Amino acid sequence: MKPDTDTIWAWLDEVPDPEIPVISVVDLGIIRDVVWDGDVLEVAITPTYSGCPATSIINLDVETALRARGLENIRLKRQLSPPWTTDWLSAKGAARLEAYGIAPPSPAGGPKHCPRCQSAAVEKVSQFGSTPCKAHWRCLSCLEPFDYFKCI
Amino acid sequence: MSAALFEMLLRLGDNTLVLGHRVSEWCGKAPVLEEDIALANTALDLIGQTQMWLGYAAEVEGKGRSADDLAMRRDVWDFRNILMLERPNLDFGHTMMRQFLFDAFHRAQLAALAQSSNPRVAEIAAKAVKEATYHLDRSAETVVALGDGTEVSHAKMQTALDLLWPYVGEMFESDDVDAQMAAEGIAPDPDGLRAAWEATVRDTLSEATLTVPQDNFAHKGGRTGARHTEHLGHMLTQMQWLQRAYPDATW
Incomplete structure (x- = not known):
């Protein structure tokens, strides 16, 4: 069957x-x-x-x-x-990315906040990261670097 | 098969292949780790696009060759990339200036190709234009940062621009292949992309406090295969050595 x-x-x-x-x-x-x-x-x-x-x-x-x-x-x-397009990423997937420490894609062009401490004070380190789908950012509050899932 | 379509696909695929290989030469030795990763990712996108263009070229040719055969078994005179992309990387500033001058053209070209009357060409271009847009964001930002940076970085970027400017004209060259592709609605006439390219490039270079050279002399011959620079053969000895030494070796 x-x-x-x-x-x-x-x-x-x-x-x-x-x-x-x-x-x-x-x-x-x-x-x-x-x-x-x-x-x-x-x-x-x-x-x-x-x-x-x-x-x-x-x-x-x-x-x-x-x-x-x-x-x-x-x-x-x-x-x-x-x-x-990253619009096809599911809501469940976006929530899991964040919990894992990867900021989910945001149409604003950058992460809303640090996935670890939620601070909105973040800055871009590089437009590219550890895989083709990610960019490299850092949190200015907790000072941790983190991956951001590029929005395309 | 359509000889003109095959030729056009080689021009597209060879541009991304040769630039992709050149950019990959930075892997492991870029000035800082973040730039190293960015360059390697850019190269990866370009090689991915090459697989699509040369894969389709091989199908159109219909002689049983694959994208790998076209990339690794052709010699200098069969390559159809523009001369600017086969130039050695020189310093980081020269690499980024070349990337910027090409990205601005590439994005405009791919945006037009996404409207192609040929559905295969249109879907590959629609995929690739997203990547080219991202590349252009980064290369333009870097050109401004270095051009409008320190005295040393400014001087290096101006030298790079002066060196590369005689190579930009080839991007907008047209011949019978282009005329046929344009007539069939498959590809834009390259000359028609020049105005949009100039606008993007002049804005960014002015923000970067760099002076655009006056002379419009253009080195040509790469995209028609009439003559390449001496650099391409040296590059191919590196890029193709494994398939040359061990034909049909697989991973």
């Missing part, structure tokens, strides 16, 4: 992002579609950044997770359009 797509979405929501394991690939908004094409399950995945080295690991993790649930005919499709 084929599991329905809601069930599959729930399974994929348990697949962690390889670089930020507190959020799932579904939270990240990169799973664009899950459809049955006859007996083949097609999952459309969009890359965050063109050169993000995690992309191939994510594909592998998704496929491994679905196989572990007994699915055998799986087709992963790379979907470029529309391009990924």
